[in-house]
Amino acid sequence: MSWIREGELSLIERLSANILKAGPMPKHVAFIMDGNRRYARKRHVERQEGHTQGFDKLAETLRWCLNLDIREVTVYAFSIENFKRSKEEVDGLMELAKQKFARLLEEQENLEKHGVCIRVLGDLALLPLDLQQAIAKAVVSTRGHNKCFLNVCFAYTSRHEITNAVREMAWGVEQGLIRSSDVSELLLSECLYSSSSPDPDLLIRTSGEVRLSDFLLWQTSYSCLVFQSVLWPEYSFWNLCEAILQYQLNYLSLQRARDMHKEQQALQQLEADRRCVAELLMHSGSAKGNGKDPQSRQEHLLTYAADREERVRSFLEALQLQRDSYFNDLNGQVPPV
């Protein structure tokens, strides 16, 4: 079973898709694909069969998303908590993942045609080495594509992701690239695994569970959350349409809340810069005199903000380099110049 399923929508599906597309569409949708095991129990098949069908459903859903002009999808494939499951099941899931990532490489042409870029988010060091290598191959080989994006969260929890971002920033401080006062909401977002994606507009969880289960906690603060009772392997095009309809009904209020949050964020940054400038002026006795009039204070503020942005930029560059080289090393390739 391949990653992108070929095929078109039926006439009635196409019609509905076009109607939906007349309204505001989510650009980025996240899925918690829950219910594979319950599905297997219900159908009296092996648990592993449930997981396989779940993967097939993902391929189908990706096609629907493409047809609906949704260019970015993030899925929760395996949580760090899932390592607690029986060894047999964990091994089965790792094997399935390895197969699917290997399969991906055979489908290069197809992925290139659709311009699919695959990213894997999570603490990959927790995975067996051969799986890490398969993942690195898939990530490196699709890195250049930019039409649609599939983010697979593997060995992931949101708390680990946030903690990792804090650790990266602390590393930047250690290296003297940034100062502790440069830490901000925006910078933390840039240090998350998901730094290259916008926050999801819509989060869908299937199988009737009403929790986030440590998935994208930071990123979904202002997303539309839709909990659906259908089991993941039984997910249909119409379920997806229903979720999008929910998003459209919520669109204006969410937009307003998001704008308000952005304003707050900018205000906080300005506040922080002011504090830092005031502190700097206090410490440097010579500048004390000219720091008092508002105009020179404003100038100081602007220079400080420009300096801060420069520090942050070079830190993020170093961070990206580090991340790229992790995949390149695993892949045994020479880093691209």
Added chain:
Amino acid sequence: MMALVYEFVWRILHALLHLQRVLISWFRIRLWNWRLWKRAVAALLVPLALGFQNHKKLGTSAGKRGLRRVRWGADGKSLEKLPLHVGLLIVEEELHYTDIANLVVWCMAVGISYVSVYDNQGIFRRNNSRLMDEILKQQQDLLGLDSTKHPVEFLNNRNEKQDHQVLSCQPVVKALSPDDGRPSIVRAAQELCKAVEQKERRSKDIDVHMLDSLLRDSVHIPDPDLVLKFGPVESTLGFLPWHIRLSEFISLPSHTDVSYEDFFSALQRYSSCEQRQGK
């Protein structure tokens, strides 16, 4: 041409959905009014039947409060699982302090130890004292408790260093704003980075547990197990992103005129949920 047709159909579809929403909320209010009417009639008839015996009436109302307290307490015990910490998340334009106060008092009466109240404009946080006054008033109204005998602890400032111990029987109520969400994680990150800057810590040592303990207050409050969301917006709107990892979300249409029955049925739904924690 086709695009216009699609847009037309889309508009009709959404108009219908909005109409459905309005109708549902209208019926809800109608139903509520009808219930109020029944109550009003009953209230009118009761004093007539008692023959204007004022002292007797006073006695029954005090007795009723006592009964209610006992009933609510028993309701809480009848549930298989009761949340330790409930988040009341209000995603509506209009805020009603009395209704929120009712909800908080019901939470206390069924035996929930921690209650957080949140709105994404930080209105409750700014009007903290008004909310707390209202809660005390409703507590006396509904339960007839002497507030000095059953003190409620109000936490309003995260920087406040409080030395007191939280007793298990003493409910804690807290008003939260978006500032307690992502910005509080940023403050914790700054603190850790500062420690690294001053060579007190190494970046490698930072782990989930360390960040988690920084994000808890001086008073140890557990993560909310249940978030009751009131209003039509399907989002958390920035409510404690770090802490809602395992919280169950239950939506209610509005907090305006919310009834004890609505509240209790949400608790019953929570009680029947099973958590697998990754397994």
